[in-house]
Amino acid sequence: MRWRYQETVLTLSSLAFFVTMVGRLAISPVIPDIAADLDISTTAIGAALTGMWITYALVQFPSGVLADRYGERIVILVAVAGTGLTAVVIAAAPAFGLFVVGTLLLGAAAGLHYSVATALITRTYDDIGTAIGLLNAGGPMAGLITPVVVAWVAVTYDWRLAIGLTAVIAVPVAALFWYGVRPTEPQRPNQSLRDRLDPDEIGALLSRRTIVFTGVVAVLFDFTWQALSSFLPTFFVQHHGYSQTLAGTLFAVYFAGHGVLQIGVGALADRYGRDAAAVACAVTGIAGLAVLVVGSRLWVLVGALLLLGFGMGWAAAVFPRFMDNLAASEQNFGFGLIRTSYMVVAATGSVVVGALADRLDWTAAFGALIALLAVAGGMLVVNRSLDLGY
Template identity: 40%
Template sequence: MAQRSGRELLGVATAAFFVTMVARLAPSPLVPDIMDAFVVTKSEVGVALTGMWAAYALFQFPGGVLADRYGERRVVLLAMGATGVASTVLAAAPTFPLFAAFAVTLGAAAGLYFTAGTAFLTAQFEDTGRALGIHEIGASSAGLVAPVASAYAATRFGWRAGPLVPATVAVVVLVLFAWRAPRTPPADPGQSLTEQLDVRRLLALLARPSVLFTTVLAMVAFFTWQAFASFFPTFLVEYADVPTGRASLVFGAVFALTIGGAPALGWASDATGRDATFGASLLAGIAGYVLFLFAEGTAAVVAGTLLVGIGLSWPGVLNSRFMDVLAEDERGTGFGLVRTVVLLVSSLGSGVTGTIADRAGWLPAYGLVAGLMGLLVVLLVANQALGVDA
């Protein structure tokens, strides 16, 4: 593949991932305005947004099924179009029940993308780790851009302008992807939908040692990611006595670090191996949490921020590990299935962390996060010694 072509494909795929993440993050800064507009409570808005994220997790699997049947390119284009439409109707929702329904629809539309996009890049690039690491920039940059862009649009034009930000970008990315991405054939056009969704076949795939081990790693790892994303700024304010403004700055800095960290770890995983790179990232994250839990002062905050940023840059490495253990014709349906399982289980990270923090404090809450990361390191070492996933 020509260097220019490779860069273009990575660019449009990363932009597509960016769209799906911005669309899901855009409503968050608008919650107070949504409450006022529809005269509803925080919990009611929370239920709607929870439904959106649950739909995103559940539609990883259908996205994979469709990618296998019709080709990854078509599914990516469908996801971009559906995300743009869903964001638009969300902005126009006349009542809260419709707002909630459109939020769930938005989650489903965005959920179609990731499995197809990952399989698309895996088929286009030999250095899968590097490609999927760069792909993660879409999520990291969305975490920085979405809240600011959505809040700014809402301030200038009202809250309904917030969801129109991703709707507009989705149209642009849809056109670019259709223009630059090559057509992709179905993975197995002769396979019927019944064969594709055969329960025994899918359970056998999940039970395969290499897939099962990687799935366990991903469930625990994304659990810790969810714990960070949900409560880290609050943890800094209440436990580490960091002022609110500085806590937000640290939180944003961690995401900014992953913009460079994810491609770097992806490249390293291609050169030195997935597990060694993943383990090094986890050890950095553990060290960062230890600094935030037990050290004081500006130097500890700066060092902890850097280490936690490295410790959260592993998603591309784990996704590459999945691609390594899945056959080419399993990277749609198979990867979609494990993604749905992983995201549903790891979503418990928010509730568990918040509950422990309420009942026992932040030290055991984030001590558990660091401990789970340590458990992952132990599992990686054990696998290296015993060949658990052989």
């Protein structure tokens, strides 16, 4: 089959997502090293990571506004280059204060990418569930590679060099995107940024009942995803007593399964409906978390990670649900606004789970995540069973 330009756009957008995800995930495998070097607690690092996810969330809305004004290509390029630069700031941080500043800036730079890329892909493809699943594959690809490489470099050299590797991969990916993706036409080049911040327009969009319902579901799923991306390696070290290297390898297994299986989630959403696929994600996510807590044999835990990988592919079902309820002219602005709204709440997943683990244990922390997924799945089942129309 002849390679089409739209496949180039999808591939390079996924690679750009890979870079922004590497930057955010590189911190998780070396949390014990950072805590020891900077003399801080797990809760403090969890708070810093929550700050990173909050800035990531806050930038989603302005990224869509900027893309409408200047085009998607330039916004995505800034996201990739900025992720590399801010990773250097974190790696060079001599004290916790500058480390926090670096994580906040990293979240802001990385946050410019996803909403803009999703809107671009939505306008390019018809089967958007499958296309978004493929776009999202850049994240799990980062999860497959990052924990193993970062853990090995941290053990062999130090955590600072491990985190600084993000800058090394950001440069060639930015160059490929600049060369391979044509300049994109802005959707609203003549509308001022102030006009786009009309409170009435924002309020009308966020008050749509379908958007509100889907937003609550997204909060519950994303809270869980954020917590796992921050602390899954630490869970394996502290709850199961595994080495840092083995914990990083298992983290990679989780993301490998996530990367492959979420494409299946998108295909299921296109064929059987968004809600059916999302409920399947909630059920498998609950099963995976439960087995991770009570399981003991390594092969059982690997099976649980595959279940969890499918469950955390929820975005390929939930994001098309948002796009189904947005007009083409709203997709940059609207999806960015929606992402900011739900992700600010979901970003607390890191600090909440870190605090639960510190004050109680990992069983309590993961039990809370199971409860949230049960609520998300229950909402979707009730909506479908009673034909509520949300």
